[in-house]
Amino acid sequence: MVPSTVTSVLIFLLVVTPGIAVELQWQLTRPRRDESTFVEISRVLLAGVVLTATSAVLLAGLRLIVPGSVIDISELLRYGHKYVASNPGLMIRSVLGIPLLALALGVAAVDLFTSTRARRIAQTTLWHAVFAQAAPMGARTFISLQLKDGTAVTGYQAGYSTDPDPAKREILLAAPLTVRREHSGKKVELDNAWQRMVVAGSEISSFAVSYVSERPYPLVASRHVRSLKWISQNVWKLSLIFGVAIILTLAVVGL
Structure with a gap:
């Protein structure tokens, strides 16, 4: 009204x-x-x-x-x-x-x-919290996906959809891309010609992430961030x- x-x-x-x-x-x-x-x-x-x-x-x-x-x-x-x-x-x-x-x-x-x-x-999805909010400034998010059929896929996060239903979301991975089939202990790295991979959220069982940064030391919060925390x-x-x-x-x- x-x-x-x-x-x-x-x-x-x-x-x-x-x-x-x-x-x-x-x-x-x-x-x-x-x-x-x-x-x-x-x-x-x-x-x-x-x-x-x-x-x-x-x-x-x-x-x-x-x-x-x-x-x-x-x-x-x-x-x-x-x-x-x-x-x-x-x-x-x-x-x-x-x-x-x-x-x-x-x-x-x-x-x-x-x-x-x-x-x-935060009224947001855990995907957004893990991929965007928790990642340190300047760091890349490396993802290890465990699919429902037992396949494991790894790569750098290059994007993701934000549909409210997790089954309708998708994750975009960037090279280097590796795939390990179920009952196989060997990871297969895809050729460099394959730069992107899209994985449907309905096929994902779980995933783990690692934040990779070129800086060898922890990032120190800026004055702006410290001010907001104090407020x-x-x-x-x-x-x-x-x-x-x-x-x-x-x-x-x-x-």
């Missing part, structure tokens, strides 16, 4: 957006479950309402300290459009401040109450700092 009125946009911004953000972060460390659409929507709306209400209460307390920082809900309900027309800047600050604060609180709450031992769950380990702290920054900004502007 696409919001089509001002009221719908405000409801989406104030309630749905924080709930969706919490739901997405919540799914990062929890396995998928078979749930109805009603349950998922209810969880999103409940989280959004709680976070928005908490943000509104915090900003209402801020208004008691700094009267011009955010809107006065009672005045807004009493005078409606007249209050909005006479306080456009205040309305914009409040409409932006409440959902941003709700987002910060939601992210902080999920990260704070998630066990530090919880591993991030991921301090999400709730950064979120709370962001929330405090929002409140301080509204307070300063209202002075």
Whole structure:
């Protein structure tokens, strides 16, 4: 559903957006479950309402300290459009401040109450994790395929399809290519004229990979990677700092 009125946009911004953000972060460390659409929507709306209400209460307390920082809900309900027309800047600050604060609180709450031992769950296939994500930068992936008929095939990974059904996927191998038939202890290396081999996923029983790099030493994580890791380990702290920054900004502007 696409919001089509001002009221719908405000409801989406104030309630749905924080709930969706919490739901997405919540799914990062929890396995998928078979749930109805009603349950998922209810969880999103409940989280959004709680976070928005908490943000509104915090900003209402801020208004008691700094009267011009955010809107006065009672005045807004009493005078409606007249209050909005006479306080456009205040309305914009409040409409932006409440959902941003709700987002910060939601992210902080999920990260704070998630066990530090919880591993991030990527909604992706193990093929992609092994062939792309786990491979060190600059390394080539060497694959040993064990086929269902007992044949073993080796070669460098040159590509793979990403169909949700593993039986419909395919792996593209690059030379040098070797084949060992069942009950044969000898590997046969194909002629260099054969540069590529496509193996259907339905024929694969298992596979093992090795990451081959010309560098004789482990690759050191770049500063960019280390920065992202530090951020991921301090999400709730950064979120709370962001929330405090929002409140301080509204307070300063209202002075």
